[in-house]
Amino acid sequence: MxxxxxxxxxxxxxxxxxxxxxxxxxxxxxxxxxxxxxxxxxxxxxxxxxxxxxxxxxxxxxxxxxxxxxxxxxxxxxxxxxxxxxxxxxxxxxxxxxxxxxxxxxxxxxxxxxxxxxxxxxxxxxxxxxxxxxxxxxxxxxxxxxxxxxxxxxxxxxxxxxxxxxxxxxxxxxxxxxxxxxxxxxxxxxPLEGVEYFLQADLTEATARDDSRGFAVLAGALGRSEAKVMTPSYKEARDRLIAERVLVPHGDKQLRLTKTYLFDSPSQAASVLAAGSKNGRDAWRDAQGRTLKQNQERVAAGLG
Known part of the structure; x- marks a missing residue:
């Protein structure tokens, strides 16, 4: 070793x-x-x-x-x-x-x-x-x-x-x-470990790592401020982060993540930032454009 x-x-x-x-x-x-x-x-x-x-x-x-x-x-x-x-x-x-x-x-x-x-x-x-x-x-x-x-x-x-x-x-x-x-x-x-992933959506731009402790979105990520249709659990998580000033206003239409934050799942992270329910395994992509789901399937097949 x-x-x-x-x-x-x-x-x-x-x-x-x-x-x-x-x-x-x-x-x-x-x-x-x-x-x-x-x-x-x-x-x-x-x-x-x-x-x-x-x-x-x-x-x-x-x-x-x-x-x-x-x-x-x-x-x-x-x-x-x-x-x-x-x-x-x-x-x-x-x-x-x-x-x-x-x-x-x-x-x-x-x-x-x-x-x-x-x-x-x-x-x-x-x-x-x-x-x-x-x-x-x-x-x-x-x-x-x-x-x-x-x-x-x-x-x-x-x-x-x-x-x-x-x-x-x-x-x-x-x-x-x-x-x-x-x-x-x-x-x-x-320090964070794991593959780096990116989220690009309407008024949303974020970088994250698939860490063993959770799905970690890096400080400075931008999300949509106007909420769309969301599952109750994701809305509750979003409202809590806003109340705690982990998410703060950034201009008129966006929110900014003030610190690196461990979300429970990729879907929770994507949904909270995009202000609408999203499948995180499809929404987050690595630098080669592969989705989190594709990379997880590659690992399961012994290709990762």
Missing amino acids: PVGAPRGVSIRIYLADGKPQGLRVVDRAGWTGTCLAFARADYGEARLRDELRRSGAYVLIGPQEDGRRPSRVYIGEGDEVRTRLDSHHREKDFWTHGYVLTTKDDSLNKAHVRYLEARLLHLAAEADAAVRENGTLPPVPRLGESEEADLEWYLDTTLTLLPLVGVTIFDVVKDRPAEVDHSTGARDES
Whole structure:
């Protein structure tokens, strides 16, 4: 395998109570960290576990009341996580699921967990996929060079594990290769992959990538502002993006996509932008003029 090429990773998810949606311990070989995932309904059992007696960071997630975003999130830290979560269990109503990030050997100190808390908050702000319940966005603390390197490795691994238990609010989608912002330490963790496709229609012009996480339309795409006949689900998605200012007016007849956005499907992306129901597998074409459907059929035939 070439140096620097993507490598496979083995992740272990242990069902502590034997239930797929119950208490889950997530870790990987060669990593001292661990993640405990649990539903709020199981907090009574979760608070008795060793993970909650250790220093760590935590993420609490619940639904957004107005439905404009998929979730609300609160991110915190504690010398003994259980003390903080007991308080949140009494005082915070919104959350339905919790995720505790700690280590098997309790090696995280106060400076470490504050660093992790701040980095997670900044990643959540950049991804902008959930409403943050935290009142402030703290600066990322400065640590020694070796400590920061170790914690960034911890964070890299954590961000690989969390989507496996349904947490995608930290996924910062970029249309460029990964880079490091040396002033803040923030990184483009998730550059887009996949074939590039184009949409040309009435008042509509967009570029997208068929990424493994969804169909990603790149920032700057233009769509039609006057809606035509659309299926209710596509209209709801379009109205939500307009309300959230992901789609903003561009002149008198168009809307502009303000950031790279992961749509659920090619059809949803094409329909939202063209303001009318479209079959995305036929509407999106690559640089050679082949439709997404044709390319998918080529792959299935072993020609891709």
